[in-house]
Amino acid sequence: MEELLFNTVGIVGIGLIGGSLAKDIRTFGLARKILGWNRTEAHADRALELGLIDEKVASIEALLAQSDLVILAMPVNILAERLPQFLDEARPGQVFIDVGSTKQSLVDAVKQHPNRSAFVACHPMAGTERSGPDAAVDHLFRNRFTLLIDTEDSAPSAVHKVSMLWKTVGAVLASMSAEEHDRTAALLSHMPHVLAYALARTIKDAERNQALNARFAGGGLASMTRIAHSPISMWLPIFQQNKTALLAAIDLFQRYLSDFREAIATDDALRLSDLMK
Amino acid sequence: MEELLFNTVGIVGIGLIGGSLAKDIRTFGLARKILGWNRTEAHADRALELGLIDEKVASIEALLAQSDLVILAMPVNILAERLPQFLDEARPGQVFIDVGSTKQSLVDAVKQHPNRSAFVACHPMAGTERSGPDAAVDHLFRNRFTLLIDTEDSAPSAVHKVSMLWKTVGAVLASMSAEEHDRTAALLSHMPHVLAYALARTIKDAERNQALNARFAGGGLASMTRIAHSPISMWLPIFQQNKTALLAAIDLFQRYLSDFREAIATDDALRLSDLMK
Numbered sequence: 001m002e003e004l005l006f007n008t009v010g011i012v013g014i015g016l017i018g019g020s021l022a023k024d025i026r027t028f029g030l031a032r033k034i035l036g037w038n039r040t041e042a043h044a045d046r047a048l049e050l051g052l053i054d055e056k057v058a059s060i061e062a063l064l065a066q067s068d069l070v071i072l073a074m075p076v077n078i079l080a081e082r083l084p085q086f087l088d089e090a091r092p093g094q095v096f097i098d099v100g101s102t103k104q105s106l107v108d109a110v111k112q113h114p115n116r117s118a119f120v121a122c123h124p125m126a127g128t129e130r131s132g133p134d135a136a137v138d139h140l141f142r143n144r145f146t147l148l149i150d151t152e153d154s155a156p157s158a159v160h161k162v163s164m165l166w167k168t169v170g171a172v173l174a175s176m177s178a179e180e181h182d183r184t185a186a187l188l189s190h191m192p193h194v195l196a197y198a199l200a201r202t203i204k205d206a207e208r209n210q211a212l213n214a215r216f217a218g219g220g221l222a223s224m225t226r227i228a229h230s231p232i233s234m235w236l237p238i239f240q241q242n243k244t245a246l247l248a249a250i251d252l253f254q255r256y257l258s259d260f261r262e263a264i265a266t267d268d269a270l271r272l273s274d275l276m277k
Numbered sequence: 278m279e280e281l282l283f284n285t286v287g288i289v290g291i292g293l294i295g296g297s298l299a300k301d302i303r304t305f306g307l308a309r310k311i312l313g314w315n316r317t318e319a320h321a322d323r324a325l326e327l328g329l330i331d332e333k334v335a336s337i338e339a340l341l342a343q344s345d346l347v348i349l350a351m352p353v354n355i356l357a358e359r360l361p362q363f364l365d366e367a368r369p370g371q372v373f374i375d376v377g378s379t380k381q382s383l384v385d386a387v388k389q390h391p392n393r394s395a396f397v398a399c400h401p402m403a404g405t406e407r408s409g410p411d412a413a414v415d416h417l418f419r420n421r422f423t424l425l426i427d428t429e430d431s432a433p434s435a436v437h438k439v440s441m442l443w444k445t446v447g448a449v450l451a452s453m454s455a456e457e458h459d460r461t462a463a464l465l466s467h468m469p470h471v472l473a474y475a476l477a478r479t480i481k482d483a484e485r486n487q488a489l490n491a492r493f494a495g496g497g498l499a500s501m502t503r504i505a506h507s508p509i510s511m512w513l514p515i516f517q518q519n520k521t522a523l524l525a526a527i528d529l530f531q532r533y534l535s536d537f538r539e540a541i542a543t544d545d546a547l548r549l550s551d552l553m554k
Contacts (some may be wrong), residue, residue, distance in 0.1 A: 126495055126496070127495060145492070145495075174493065183488065183489070184489060187479075187480060187483055187489050188489070188495070188498050189494070189495060189497055192501045194534070194537050194538075194541075196497075198534045198536075198537050199472065199530060201533050201552055202464075206464055212461060213451075213461065216424065216451065216465060218402040218466060219403070219405065220404070220465075221466065223500045223503050223504060224469045224473060226500050227497045232550055232554070236546060236550055236553065239541050240546065243542070243544075250537075250538050252479055253476060254534065256475045256476075256478050256479045257471070257475045257527070257531065257534075259475075261471075261527050261528075264471075264516050264517070264520055264523060264524060267517065272513055272517075275474065275475075276474050276505075276509045276512070
């Protein structure tokens with residue numbers, strides 16, 4: 001059994017990621033108490049009902065005042081906007097983490113903040129297309145990477161505690177710069193999400209135009225569009241905040257898709273086979 | 278218990294589809310005996326070992342001579358080439374089906390064949406990225422569509438028997454023309470496979486160019502590239518045989534992807550949100 005790492009953990013946003021982390025924090029005995037706040041109050045009620053949190057707090061301010069670890073699981077645009085204010089209130093020894101999918105704009109927003117070192121930027125590379133407290137599952141982070149970003153700007157003691165937290169819940173840690181992170185996430189996650197959304201839209205419109213009966217689809221299409229069920233309110237800001245790297249990743253993919261198209265159009269079996277390898 | 282529909286079923290190609298159908302035929306008691314032939318002889322041996330078939334035959338000719346239902350589970354290019362010869366040998370009452378993913382070139386190849394009516398073109402919209410006899414699973418076709426193509430060119434008795442077979446293994450039947458089939462399959466299956474292959478290639482090359490460490494990927498990328506593990510020997514001929522409809526489907530997708538790109542590039546949140554809906 002790990003020693004308790006934290007007395008009180010406060011989670012802002014108890015959905016898929018925040019809620020799953022709450023479950024693991026409880027399972028591994030990493031905190032004495034878990035507080036929660038959610039923009040949609042019904043979600044906070046549900047999180048309480050599910051036992052994800054011990055207590056629902058009335059405001060983010062109340063949560064910040066009581067927590068020694070603050071987990072910010074919010075849409076990336078709101079996070080970049082609010083993090084400086086949250087850090088204004090940081091008390092000695094208090095640690096803040098996020099779990100968002102874009103990092104450059106976030107670390108830029110607090111670069112010069114006097115309490116910057118209380119914040120450790122984290123990106124657990126885990127999730128599903130589901131959302132809300134009912135989407136929370138045990139061991140979501142086990143054997144998945146959690147990326148720690150620009151750790152040289154965080155206090156070593158904060159990085160140590162946060163690393164212990166992630167390791168205890170089974171994550172594999174890697175460190176990188178915000179620039180490398182956003183490029184990596186664009187290629188491995190954000191661009192594939194754009195493809196899924198674009199494919200889902202293509203099929204839906206083709207069906208609406210009566211060119212297609214999509215109920216004939218097999219498992220392949222379901223795989224390819226699963227992540228297009230991810231919430232727009234979360235993913236639209238990600239696409240916006242990681243615009244540069246995302247556009248580069250889309251352009252790269254489009255070049256390969258054009259290569260495939262060309263090889264099919266010209267009956268170039270050798271080229272096509274080479275591309276498929 | 279269904280009455281035995283067939284005395285002897287012969288399966289050419291005992292892989293994912295042929296092997297899974299063999300399992301169901303046995304489970305539902307649809308044949309007295311199941312014969313198998315495979316181009317890769319080791320696969321026929323393995324199919325025998327797994328109990329998918331009762332007997333391995335030495336040649337396709339021997340299989341045709343003994344089977345009252347012949348299931349042709351072969352790459353679509355070989356099928357279109359060989360089906361006329363197979364039908365040359367058709368005996369009265371003997372029924373042939375295929376399970377391939379493209380149909381226009383296939384039905385064109387036998388359009389004028391004197392024994393055309395012995396053949397019922399079928400496309401079960403089910404599968405996985407795995408291949409070979411070890412990929413065979415029970416109930417693969419249950420609650421999935423099987424499309425029957427150009428049934429007006431098949432003998433009603435053959436269509437009836439084949440329909441009974443598919444219904445017994447749990448498939449939902451739909452009929453359509455070869456043209457509608459190939460357009461439908463291009464949009465729902467072939468184009469998504471091209472995207473998966475192109476995405477897998479994009480990531481692989483980005484990793485090779487050291488712009489990326491792909492082991493950081495989460496579950497989204499795995500979903501999006503799962504079907505890119507499908508065998509090239511099966512999919513390359515599908516892409517070639519359904520060239521026209523596939524190119525149209527790729528072009529349609531590319532237009533939507535360009536719309537997404539444009540909305541991201543111009544920070545048009547309203548348009549982006551509308552596209553994602």
